[in-house]
Amino acid sequence: MSDLLQIDFSSVQEPRIVGIDLGTTNSLVAFMDLTGPRIIPGPDGGNLVPSVVSRPASGELVVGNAARDLLTSVPERTAYSVKRLMGRGAADVQEELRLFPFRITSDSDSVIHLELGGKVFTPPELSAFMLRQLKQNAESYLGESVSRAVITVPAYFNDAQRQATRDAGRIAGLEVVRLVNEPTAAALAYGLDKRKQGVVAVYDLGGGTFDISILRLHDGIFEVLATNGDTHLGGDDIDNRLLRIALEDIQSEWGEDVSTSAEAVQLLRRAVIQAKESLSFAPATTLEFEYHGRHYRRELGRDLFDKLIADIVDRTLGPCRTCIRDAGVKVEEIDEVVLVGGSTRIPLVRNAVEALFRARPHTELNPDEVVALGAAIQAGILSGKVDNQLLLDVTPLSLGIETMGGGVTRLIQRNSTIPASATEVFTTAVEGQKNVLIHVLQGERELARDCRSLARFDLKDLEPTPAGMARIEVRFLIDANGILNVTARDMRTGREQGVEVKPSYGLTDEQVEAMIRESLEMAEADFKERQVREAQVEADRIRLAVEKAKQSEAYAALSGEEKQRIEAAAAALANTCHSGDHLAIRAAIEALDRATMSLAGKMMDTAVSAALRGTKI
Amino acid sequence: MNAAGCWKCGGEPHDSLFCKFCNTLLPPATDYYRFLGLERRLDVDVPALQDHYYRLSRLVHPDRFQNGTPNERRFSLDATAILNDAYRTLRDPVARAEYFLREEGLEPPGQNTRRVPPELLEEVFEVNTALEELRGGGESARPGLEAALARFRALRGELDADLGALFALYDRGRERDVLMKIRGALDRRSFVSNLVEEVEEGLTAR
Numbered sequence: 001m002s003d004l005l006q007i008d009f010s011s012v013q014e015p016r017i018v019g020i021d022l023g024t025t026n027s028l029v030a031f032m033d034l035t036g037p038r039i040i041p042g043p044d045g046g047n048l049v050p051s052v053v054s055r056p057a058s059g060e061l062v063v064g065n066a067a068r069d070l071l072t073s074v075p076e077r078t079a080y081s082v083k084r085l086m087g088r089g090a091a092d093v094q095e096e097l098r099l100f101p102f103r104i105t106s107d108s109d110s111v112i113h114l115e116l117g118g119k120v121f122t123p124p125e126l127s128a129f130m131l132r133q134l135k136q137n138a139e140s141y142l143g144e145s146v147s148r149a150v151i152t153v154p155a156y157f158n159d160a161q162r163q164a165t166r167d168a169g170r171i172a173g174l175e176v177v178r179l180v181n182e183p184t185a186a187a188l189a190y191g192l193d194k195r196k197q198g199v200v201a202v203y204d205l206g207g208g209t210f211d212i213s214i215l216r217l218h219d220g221i222f223e224v225l226a227t228n229g230d231t232h233l234g235g236d237d238i239d240n241r242l243l244r245i246a247l248e249d250i251q252s253e254w255g256e257d258v259s260t261s262a263e264a265v266q267l268l269r270r271a272v273i274q275a276k277e278s279l280s281f282a283p284a285t286t287l288e289f290e291y292h293g294r295h296y297r298r299e300l301g302r303d304l305f306d307k308l309i310a311d312i313v314d315r316t317l318g319p320c321r322t323c324i325r326d327a328g329v330k331v332e333e334i335d336e337v338v339l340v341g342g343s344t345r346i347p348l349v350r351n352a353v354e355a356l357f358r359a360r361p362h363t364e365l366n367p368d369e370v371v372a373l374g375a376a377i378q379a380g381i382l383s384g385k386v387d388n389q390l391l392l393d394v395t396p397l398s399l400g401i402e403t404m405g406g407g408v409t410r411l412i413q414r415n416s417t418i419p420a421s422a423t424e425v426f427t428t429a430v431e432g433q434k435n436v437l438i439h440v441l442q443g444e445r446e447l448a449r450d451c452r453s454l455a456r457f458d459l460k461d462l463e464p465t466p467a468g469m470a471r472i473e474v475r476f477l478i479d480a481n482g483i484l485n486v487t488a489r490d491m492r493t494g495r496e497q498g499v500e501v502k503p504s505y506g507l508t509d510e511q512v513e514a515m516i517r518e519s520l521e522m523a524e525a526d527f528k529e530r531q532v533r534e535a536q537v538e539a540d541r542i543r544l545a546v547e548k549a550k551q552s553e554a555y556a557a558l559s560g561e562e563k564q565r566i567e568a569a570a571a572a573l574a575n576t577c578h579s580g581d582h583l584a585i586r587a588a589i590e591a592l593d594r595a596t597m598s599l600a601g602k603m604m605d606t607a608v609s610a611a612l613r614g615t616k617i
Numbered sequence: 618m619n620a621a622g623c624w625k626c627g628g629e630p631h632d633s634l635f636c637k638f639c640n641t642l643l644p645p646a647t648d649y650y651r652f653l654g655l656e657r658r659l660d661v662d663v664p665a666l667q668d669h670y671y672r673l674s675r676l677v678h679p680d681r682f683q684n685g686t687p688n689e690r691r692f693s694l695d696a697t698a699i700l701n702d703a704y705r706t707l708r709d710p711v712a713r714a715e716y717f718l719r720e721e722g723l724e725p726p727g728q729n730t731r732r733v734p735p736e737l738l739e740e741v742f743e744v745n746t747a748l749e750e751l752r753g754g755g756e757s758a759r760p761g762l763e764a765a766l767a768r769f770r771a772l773r774g775e776l777d778a779d780l781g782a783l784f785a786l787y788d789r790g791r792e793r794d795v796l797m798k799i800r801g802a803l804d805r806r807s808f809v810s811n812l813v814e815e816v817e818e819g820l821t822a823r
């Protein structure tokens with residue numbers, strides 16, 4: 001084990017913190033064990049839980065592999081790539097929605113509402129279903145309750161996208177101890193046994209997001225120098241490109257537009273993903289698609305594939321160049337490049353990275369797992385189990401306020417190490433003015449309308465003063481999660497000044513609270529249902545056993561009264577079995593158990609004597 | 618800074634990040650020099666500052682106080698924000714000088730009110746014309762602009778050296794007119810620096 005990783009076993013009484021990678025395509029949960037970070041497998045033994053949520057007609061909620069299987073049979077009831085919708089408004093996602101089967105309801109201006117089988121969900125609620133599954137996986141694997149987590153987010157996520165992720169955690173019943181940037185987490189996982197000093201670039205091309213981060217390593221400190229990216233660029237775009245081309249090709253071959261069938265689109269999507277994945281290893285592959293008895297077949301070579309996706313890969317290079325410049329380093333000074341995210345398996349991507357950074361990138365760790373492993377290490381740092389390492393991350397976007405005339409005054413520059421803060425003094429424009437409205441923006445553009453609106457902060461109930469006399473000091477603090485906190489103080493009285501927050505995109509605190517309540521109720525209902533189902537299974541098992549026992553010698557030897565007691569108890573169980581009351585079912589099971597006690601004893605004796613006689617009963 | 622003494626043990630006030638009696642994290646000083654425990658000088662040893670920054674980060678970062686009391690967690694967040702802001706400001710000579718001037722009651726030169734230094738007037742005019750030409754596709758303007766960029770970069774280097782000399786001069790005598798000279802030098806440097814960026818952008822844009 002590395003000397004950088006020093007584990008202190010004395011502080012184990014604190015509740016455990018798990019690390020979660022809430023991905024566009026797949027999600028994972030990991031924890032720190034005695035030897036280092038480890039992925040927690042799901043009940044099916046796999047490490048990856050597909051980020052798919054489905055609500056089949058039966059009404060219950062299905063996530064992961066089971067939900068992915070429903071993508072082709074009930075596509076309109078199944079949601080995937082939800083991460084792309086986190087913290088966004090309907091206008092932001094029109095383009096991509098054309099290829100997704102999601103239905104968005106009309107009230108989706110500042111928060112998207114997705115309809116899934118007649119019920120409406122926001123992206124944080126759908127993500128919460130994923131998180132709840134991961135929480136359950138961790139609980140059954142570790143044999144203890146899990147309530148605290150580090151969750152990773154793309155480094156280039158803005159405030160609203162981060163808040164939405166934190167809301168998802170809260171709705172799932174998790175205390176989100178920290179949001180960690182994905183490339184930084186990956187560096188942490190890679191950095192364990194690596195150099196003590198140096199500059200490292202992390203290129204992270206996932207299912208739906210792209211990040212580039214450049215870090216300086218210094219004796220266990222991981223200092224991010226700069227980050228850049230695109231929260232709308234990833235493997236999904238490659239899939240959509242191939243899908244669109246295949247759909248056109250099929251139309252010209254069959255004379256039929258299958259894109260109107262959600263089922264056909266999902267089947268074809270699965271086929272193009274398969275073709276894409278095999279092209280990472282083979283120079284050519286066959287794209288095959290079968291629908292309603294018709295067959296479509298196309299040979300696809302890597303050369304053509306590379307040509308089809310070249311502009312998508314190219315789109316990652318601009319952010320890389322900006323990031324290198326912002327980090328204040330020369331390409332030659334970058335010692336290592338690390339690849340993260342499933343899409344970095346594509347040879348064209350690897351070649352592009354190698355050409356830009358002039359270094360052969362690292363691929364030792366599984367690019368699908370490295371982020372979750374890093375999240376687990378950060379969880380270890382936060383719980384005091386790992387004490388030699390420290391992440392110093394940055395805010396990806398500049399923070400500013402709108403000035404008169406629609407300009408922007410920048411308060412915190414992008415790539416500032418977080419926590420970062422700025423203070424600004426505000427005053428009133430007219431006598432007796434009661435409140436001051438501050439419009440906070442994120443982005444690099446000069447005009448407010450070109451930046452991303454973050455929220456409006458309302459300084460309310462100001463003391464009446466002549467114009468320009470009020471002096472309210474407002475502190476903007478970006479915390480270690482990359483989330484903005486605003487506090488205000490009246491400089492004349494020294495008193496705390498109330499601030500009302502109106503987020504531009506995302507849920508209000510009240511909405512999140514309501515969702516937490518609803519999800520608790522739902523979890524309770526789910527739990528009850530599970531208990532009933534388990535009791536029913538147990539009841540069926542014992543009733544079957546009793547039916548079988550009735551054929552035995554031992555049963556025939558019972559007194560009439562005993563037989564009657566057993567019959568009565570079995571009938572009572574059959575009656576309560578469909579009552580939906582698990583306690584009543586359990587009580588009836590127990591009654592039948594008691595009634596058959598002596599029968600069971602006699603059968604045992606018979607079995608033993610039969611065994612002694614060497615015959616089978 | 619902590620007029621009432623330590624919030625935890627009531628120990629007498631002193632200037633430090635941690636209480637010297639009970640080793641508890643205290644509300645941080647907001648002045649960058651005081652926070653870092655540095656002498657108020659314009660000339661700063663940046664590598665030493667970096668080491669100091671890493672050392673303090675390990676001590677006060679919120680990661681270290683995840684299981685602390687609400688007070689400790691708040692002070693840790695505040696202290697780390699100030700530490701980061703202070704390091705970002707003091708490691709860069711220009712940001713450091715601007716901060717210093719502001720603390721001395723001298724507003725640093727404004728962002729958009731820069732006057733063209735008279736000796737550069739003619740050249741700036743020529744460069745702007747050449748940039749226009751390049752934007753319109755006139756590639757013949759490129760060599761001239763590249764030469765101008767080299768000159769502006771050299772000039773910026775000279776101004777940085779001037780600024781360094783003025784820092785040392787101020788640290789020796791603490792005379793206010795040196796601060797005024799620094800203010801003027803910052804103004805010129807900022808103008809030249811913007812010019813460099815403008816030409817760089819013009820040359821790389823296609």
Ligand SMILES: [Zn+2]
Binds near residue numbers: 626628636638639640
């Ligand atoms: Zn004390």
